[in-house]
Amino acid sequence: MTSDAQPAPTQGAQPTPTVGDIQAGPVTVSRLSRARVRPRGSRKELVVWYVMRVTAVALFVLALAHFSIVHFIWDPATQNAAFIADDRWNQVFWRGFDWLLLTTVIVHAFLGVRTVILDYIHPRAWRNGTLWVLYVIGIVLFVLGTQVILTLPTQALTTGM
Numbered sequence: 001m002t003s004d005a006q007p008a009p010t011q012g013a014q015p016t017p018t019v020g021d022i023q024a025g026p027v028t029v030s031r032l033s034r035a036r037v038r039p040r041g042s043r044k045e046l047v048v049w050y051v052m053r054v055t056a057v058a059l060f061v062l063a064l065a066h067f068s069i070v071h072f073i074w075d076p077a078t079q080n081a082a083f084i085a086d087d088r089w090n091q092v093f094w095r096g097f098d099w100l101l102l103t104t105v106i107v108h109a110f111l112g113v114r115t116v117i118l119d120y121i122h123p124r125a126w127r128n129g130t131l132w133v134l135y136v137i138g139i140v141l142f143v144l145g146t147q148v149i150l151t152l153p154t155q156a157l158t159t160g161m
Contacts, residue, residue: 055108102145110138
């Protein structure tokens with residue numbers, strides 16, 4: 001008499017992928033979407049996964065708003081560096097909006113590049129070195145962008161008011 005019962009899973013065993021999935025290392029990838037699934041292991045990777053999704057939605061909204069404002073509300077033919085300094089960035093709201101857009105772009109882009117580095121650079125020393133370079137570049141770009149947005153003189157300061 002044969003038994004068709006499945007053996008009981010051992011404690012700590014990974015779930016078996018379904019027929020439509022591909023096992024790619026520690027991550028199961030759907031054959032249909034080819035997208036990463038939500039990580040199950042490290043809490044840090046789960047946070048990165050959620051931050052990537054939140055910044056993607058924020059980027060969609062902020063970039064669409066930025067494009068609409070710059071190209072539909074104001075006349076692009078009249079926009080130059082003086083326009084940005086005198087009219088647009090002379091208001092705290094627009095400086096804050098542009099800083100939020102800068103921050104969101106940098107966080108999303110560098111977390112995406114981090115994911116690519118973790119996926120494709122396998123030697124530990126190379127991966128750690130590349131990640132350090134990535135983090136330094138990200139911090140430098142963030143500091144430089146923030147410095148430009150915060151220290152650009154306003155019209156009141158340049159006219160002596």
